[in-house]
């Protein structure tokens with residue numbers, strides 16, 4: 262009798278555990294993801310591609326829902342929310358992540374990559390993997406990098422050929438210490454403003470220009486006010502897709518694997534989309550009458566050692582490693 266009772270209790274306990282495991286496993290999970298861009302922009306489309314893979318591979322159990330156009334706040338607050346676990350996912354610029362983990366600041370430095378091939382060898386190699394991994398110490402999980410082209414200056418006053426042409430111009434910068442120092446080094450007056458507040462600042466004349474890539478210049482509408490775009494290509498800051506560590510810890514091993522693999526697989530798609538979007542954006546901007554000009558590239562590079570010496574000393578070792586990547 263005792264034996265039977267014991268078996269019955271053991272069986273019920275077993276059933277309860279199995280059932281709760283099934284429930285936990287079949288529970289629908291919505292991952293909320295923030296982005297400052299609108300639907301159609303390559304960063305969001307990259308995450309949507311990833312979302313589709315995740316949804317299919319989890320039989321519809323895990324869904325990624327995007328909150329676009331900065332509807333959940335600035336990139337800085339998105340990073341903060343992720344760290345606190347108040348948000349699950351975010352796609353932001355590395356410059357905002359470097360504010361909390363300065364190690365990543367190396368990716369923002371001017372002319373740090375030789376070209377796009379070199380950049381992606383760095384990002385997808387050991388260095389990139391190490392940098393993504395380091396984020397876990399800041400309560401963030403780095404899923405993958407994304408392409409974001411080059412950043413160049415644009416303004417409403419005149420074409421820029423050499424750094425001295427920037428003198429006297431108020432140029433909006435991302436709220437990033439490195440970007441502030443860099444734009445100041447080139448001779449302009451840097452004004453940190455959150456991305457989604459830049460357009461009204463340009464319209465009001467609070468700033469004369471900004472610096473960004475071609476797709477952002479178009480989709481933000483900045484081109485309507487700042488007509489001169491000068492291709493100095495001073496930085497090539499990658500984007501990053503992040504997950505909150507708090508969310509990550511709630512996932513099963515197999516779900517983590519699915520999410521990570523999908524993120525990795527979305528990169529090739531996002532990069533291809535980026536190239537197409539960049540070309541199409543340029544065409545559209547030319548049709549809209551924007552004035553593009555090439556710059557004296559040497560003039561932007563000469564003397565840069567002093568910038569590196571003053572602000573990038575902490576990156577000496579990793580810069581060496583980046584330069585060695587072939």
Ligand code: GTR
Nearest residue numbers: 297353354435456473474477
């Ligand atoms: C864009 C980037 C955004 C944001 C923006 C900015 O190129 O995709 O995430 O960082 O630049 O300048 O604030």
